[in-house]
Amino acid sequence: MTTPVLTPEERRNIESGSWFSKLSPALRHDIISRTIIRRYPDGIQIGTRGAPATDWMAVASGAVRASSVSMSGKQITLTYVEPGTWFGDISLFDGLPHTHDATTHGPTTLLIVRKHDFFDLLSRHAELSEALLRLNCRRLRLMFASFEDLNTRPLSARLAKQVLHLSRSYGISHGEEIRIGLQLAQEDLAQLVGASRQRVNQELKSFEREGAVRVEPTRLVVLSREKLMAIAER
Numbered sequence: 001m002t003t004p005v006l007t008p009e010e011r012r013n014i015e016s017g018s019w020f021s022k023l024s025p026a027l028r029h030d031i032i033s034r035t036i037i038r039r040y041p042d043g044i045q046i047g048t049r050g051a052p053a054t055d056w057m058a059v060a061s062g063a064v065r066a067s068s069v070s071m072s073g074k075q076i077t078l079t080y081v082e083p084g085t086w087f088g089d090i091s092l093f094d095g096l097p098h099t100h101d102a103t104t105h106g107p108t109t110l111l112i113v114r115k116h117d118f119f120d121l122l123s124r125h126a127e128l129s130e131a132l133l134r135l136n137c138r139r140l141r142l143m144f145a146s147f148e149d150l151n152t153r154p155l156s157a158r159l160a161k162q163v164l165h166l167s168r169s170y171g172i173s174h175g176e177e178i179r180i181g182l183q184l185a186q187e188d189l190a191q192l193v194g195a196s197r198q199r200v201n202q203e204l205k206s207f208e209r210e211g212a213v214r215v216e217p218t219r220l221v222v223l224s225r226e227k228l229m230a231i232a233e234r
Contacts, residue, residue: 004037010060010083010109017084019135020058027125034121035111040104047102053091056118059083062108063170063182066100077191080105080182082169089132092118106183150194158193159203160232163213167222177214178222185218207231 006014014020020028037060040046046057046064057064064081078100081087091098092115113121122128149158163180170182190200204220207213212227213220222228 004039006037006060006109006111013083014058014060014111017058017086019086019131020084023131024127027121027127027131030121030125031113031128032111034113034117036114037109038112039107039109042104042106042108044104044108045101046104046110047088047098047100049099049101050097052097053088053095054115056086056088056092056113056115058086058111060109060111063105064108064110065103065105067103068100075101077188079192080169086135089118090136093132154234155193155195155199156203156206157232157234159189159195159200160207160212160228162189162193163207163220163222164225164228164232166220167225171222176223178225180220180222183218184220189220 014032015028020031023031035058040062049068059081061083063083064087066078066081068076068078070076081102087102149161153161166180166182166184167178170180171178172181173179186200186204187197190197193200204213204215207228208215210227210231212224212231213222215221
């Protein structure tokens, strides 16, 4: 069986990641040398809430959906892990089980570092411990910013910020338009901003009337980033 290798685009996604790209060349090389490349189809559960952590991972292409289950048994989308992002280190550090389910969203390529290799990298590179500390500080800041938005900003502003984020992470430019490549139902988008599908549908129609977006089945097309940013700052 042929050993999987990263495509040029997947390698670019990893090497240009905002966290990974700031590491020293020696550390980047050592991390990549420990990775296993796995390609998955859509809908494969790669992590289960309550299960022990075994791997540190990065998304090379596609996306990973982090979700939880409500009291009624409904699956709730919390976030999507985008290409170039590393995750799974928190449970490896504290030894506690995974806090959420993780499922591939669309065809997805992952880089996987096994637990023993992760700790060996930590023992060999003091830089990695410091870098992961900075990464988790950033995650904490983003989490507090999200809480603040949820409690202080109107839905229109939260939704505009989320669409802008998706356009940066998954945007494919076509002239002046930016098509969001991540396939999302309006229910998924509603869960990301803590609202009902009906209210999100109303806000998206308002965005369309303002010329900010175009809504297509399971797709969003950004027509004007400037108009979306203005909505986000209202």
